[in-house]
Amino acid sequence: MGRKIAPAGPGRHLTGLYYARESRGMTRTELVRLTGVSKQQLSRLENGVVRLRLDHLKPFANALGYAPEQILLWGRYPGTPSIPGGGHIESSDVLPDEPRRQTFGPSAGQVAELDIRAGMGGGGVPSRELRKDGRHADAVKPEGWVFPPGFVREELHASPAHLIVLDTTGDSMAPTIASGERVIVNTAHRTPTPDGLYAIRDAFGCIVVKRLQLLRSSQPTRVKIISDNPNHPTEEVPLNELEIVGKVICCLKLV
Numbered sequence: 001m002g003r004k005i006a007p008a009g010p011g012r013h014l015t016g017l018y019y020a021r022e023s024r025g026m027t028r029t030e031l032v033r034l035t036g037v038s039k040q041q042l043s044r045l046e047n048g049v050v051r052l053r054l055d056h057l058k059p060f061a062n063a064l065g066y067a068p069e070q071i072l073l074w075g076r077y078p079g080t081p082s083i084p085g086g087g088h089i090e091s092s093d094v095l096p097d098e099p100r101r102q103t104f105g106p107s108a109g110q111v112a113e114l115d116i117r118a119g120m121g122g123g124g125v126p127s128r129e130l131r132k133d134g135r136h137a138d139a140v141k142p143e144g145w146v147f148p149p150g151f152v153r154e155e156l157h158a159s160p161a162h163l164i165v166l167d168t169t170g171d172s173m174a175p176t177i178a179s180g181e182r183v184i185v186n187t188a189h190r191t192p193t194p195d196g197l198y199a200i201r202d203a204f205g206c207i208v209v210k211r212l213q214l215l216r217s218s219q220p221t222r223v224k225i226i227s228d229n230p231n232h233p234t235e236e237v238p239l240n241e242l243e244i245v246g247k248v249i250c251c252l253k254l255v
Helices: 016-023 027-036 041-046 054-064 068-074 149-154
Strands: 112-119 163-169 182-186 197-200 207-215 223-225 236-237 246-251
Touching: 016 054, 016 068, 016 112, 027 041, 027 054, 041 182, 149 246, 163 207, 182 197, 236 246
Parallel strands: 112 163, 112 207
Antiparallel strands: 163 182, 182 246, 197 207, 197 246, 207 223, 223 236
16 A cells, blocks of 8 residues: 655645655655755655745755656646656746646656657747746657667666657758657757757747857857758857757657
8 A cells, every 4th residue: 555645735735756755665854864955845845835946856866766857747747656757847947827738748767758849940839838937848748758778778878867759840950850850869968068969949949959069269158050951051159048958869760
């Protein structure tokens, strides 16, 4: 028999941090010892007294074995028996202001696919769910991708919790990536080094796949945004103005 869920109190709700800890069979005392966070603060975070953000969850990620994005996403579906593994949230503070689709994310160990198409020219189609900063939160498809653990570990050198799959559209990255092909993105790699393919957000909050080149000699540091298709222009932006979703590490092609 599983543990009973204690009520969070009037006007409060149990957050994803509570469910992540419970899924590991860990007491609050044990988690406090592993993280150094006070028991009072842990209680406030689990019971929704403090609005949960990604920066709150970073101290707990290693101890619980879940990415902060996973824990925050799990909080969207209180009482769900299994955590939606790999769910990706770009915001550190998502507001539940708009109705969400009543679907659950993929199971633990699966790689989530965002419910958008990443652009390679015209831009991707953003989710309708707004973030607090006015940009878009990324909806996750209910079914995830299953890759052999050895492939993820030895070839992709990543954790499934940090991977997402993107469906692409447009021709700006041809012939490297054709429209309609899917790419695997490592969201733990958000620094544009080494140079290579990255998923980034454009000025409209849409995800696009581009080749990035870090211009280290410029002050402040700038990044060149390159399309492999020479018919599309190259841009330069300051590094601190570039929002990187993650590094593209694999392309899934149909032949």
